[in-house]
Amino acid sequence: MTTLPTSSPLLLPTPLGGTLVNRVGRPGHDFDPAELKGLPRLELSDRSSADLEMLATGAYSPLTGFLGEADYLSVIERLRLADGTPWSIPITLPVAREEAGLYTGRVVLTRGGEVVGTLDVQERYSARKSLEAREVYRTEDPAHPGVAALYAQGDVNLAGPVTLFEVPRGNFPRHHRTPLEVREVIEARGWRTSVAFQTRNPIHRAHEYLHKVTLELVDGLLLHPLVGQTKGDDVPAATRVKAYEVLLDSYYPQARTLLSVYPAAMRYAGPREAILHALSRRNYGVTHFIVGRDHAGVGSYYGTYEAQEIFGNFSGEELGIKILKFEHTFYCGACGQLVSPRTCPHGREHHLVLSGTRVREKLRAGEALPAEFTRPEVAEVLREAYAAQG
């Protein structure tokens, strides 16, 4: 198992820590599958399975596995790994305290009972759930989905380097690419600058506007919707990806756009998660990352601009990826175009703003979404998805 050199004629951004971690190794190549017999087995949750993939493919470089206690506390308390590298969310593997003693040495990781990888346990330590909730999620309210997940998980974290046997290609194999594979596309297309955009929401013209604004200045756009675990009331990933596909077919320059899924699970940690999202996109090889209002937020736990302001904790060099901070965007009838409060001088009476709730109501009622709000092709995908639910 090696780390891959990342030099390139295009000088893509170096991964965090300098090299792209690669902990993907197939049994029989990098080690003997017979070695796994008799080892303790640990069934992964949705989130831990996503974390395993993110770690092993280098999306979470420089991490090579689940965090040990020193890194865990350092990330929580000072937004950095113990060695000072920026990091915002502890990537941990929690197990129930009563089972923790089972896991020593090499542990076999399973998913639905299938072996997917291994963990070499180097540490076991107690999670500080209250501290973690307060610092990472900025609330101990169990109604917060990230806090709820934290409180529901085991009390002991296992730590150590992981191995993933095979990159899962999930539900979107055509759009599923590791950081190295995304880097290869960027190099092949010659994008000297590129911007990643993530949303867990369906794509509307307000998002398209951000993409187009950015594409006027940056060579390529990585549309990188998060398809890992989300809240039950978020629009399903399949519908969101389908909406991207039809939108790209009709309205985006093919050579400058890459749709690829981001397999991480949502934590809804707002500002802290915005940093994780940005650092991870640096590992995918992009130079810019879009952070809008209330990025990765939920409810009203975070201030509108906190997810933008938190980047002020780091120097540009430390981040290694440029943050593009955008305002709320919407259609203005007086301007006759998509705008934001930064560009439009007109009053609210000219603005077409629909809340997520209102959009869902319209879709449930089978009503059309205005073309200034959603491209007709996307509206049709959403309408069909709601009709199928109906």
Next chain:
Amino acid sequence: MTTLPTSSPLLLPTPLGGTLVNRVGRPGHDFDPAELKGLPRLELSDRSSADLEMLATGAYSPLTGFLGEADYLSVIERLRLADGTPWSIPITLPVAREEAGLYTGRVVLTRGGEVVGTLDVQERYSARKSLEAREVYRTEDPAHPGVAALYAQGDVNLAGPVTLFEVPRGNFPRHHRTPLEVREVIEARGWRTSVAFQTRNPIHRAHEYLHKVTLELVDGLLLHPLVGQTKGDDVPAATRVKAYEVLLDSYYPQARTLLSVYPAAMRYAGPREAILHALSRRNYGVTHFIVGRDHAGVGSYYGTYEAQEIFGNFSGEELGIKILKFEHTFYCGACGQLVSPRTCPHGREHHLVLSGTRVREKLRAGEALPAEFTRPEVAEVLREAYAAQG
């Protein structure tokens, strides 16, 4: 006479050379007007008068006067002043060879016979017109308006520091601001980032699109139309400024926009002039400068992207101002919005593109310009200007 310190809490970009040159001094304050009696007098051309203002107000910092021979040759041959500072266009004061001997020591500069300033002659040297044409204008074709002006001017350049007695407020006193005055507005408005836009053409929605794209990412917009001498067939400055006024009134966020005139004369030197325009805007205190296709070009003397590529001769630190390179922009019926080839996947049949010639034809014929091409308020200003000509 002093140079002004430019420290500020906002950390506006330092002027080129570190301090903003100020060579504006009123008779009776900085020196005795009686001293001017009996001195040789030199009547300035339109261009030299504009250069005097640009030099004295610091718009051409670090220059304090017309270039001496070492700087002149260095700028022509290696795009830098003799000390290595980036500079692209020789700012010279040409006089006829037969009169050159008259100008020694302090020379009184006049404009329409009125005393406007002084020049302390430190050097007189022969212009290398052929070399200057080839290197600066990249052509010796006398049909090029910049080359024509070069060939028509005197053969000897006077060099030395200038003094301007009073900043002329020209035909647009409400919009006429020195670099220091623009810096004060930027500071007062708290723009941490700002972008300057220049055109010598009337403002259309294609330009507005560039402004709005940029304003989504940058705090403030300095609309900085060039109002010095232009070719006879360019749209007059008064019409262009009026068009900006009506456009800003209806479509731009007031607090983020500043309309200010740029009193330089056009040289039509394309790539070389793009550098001058950018360096000068750094002196005005802005952080970004827009360079579109064929910036400051004329006819087909320059390649479409040469004015963007030439900035590759300098490091970002040397330039001290970020260059935003834009493509040709236009309305696309299939996108339903302003776009560029960077953002639009549709064929030409969907694009509304009108040449300058076609626009002038329509205006002369009293025809309406499409609202997707020109805001109706601007179209009305242009229509009236053409009707008044007719």
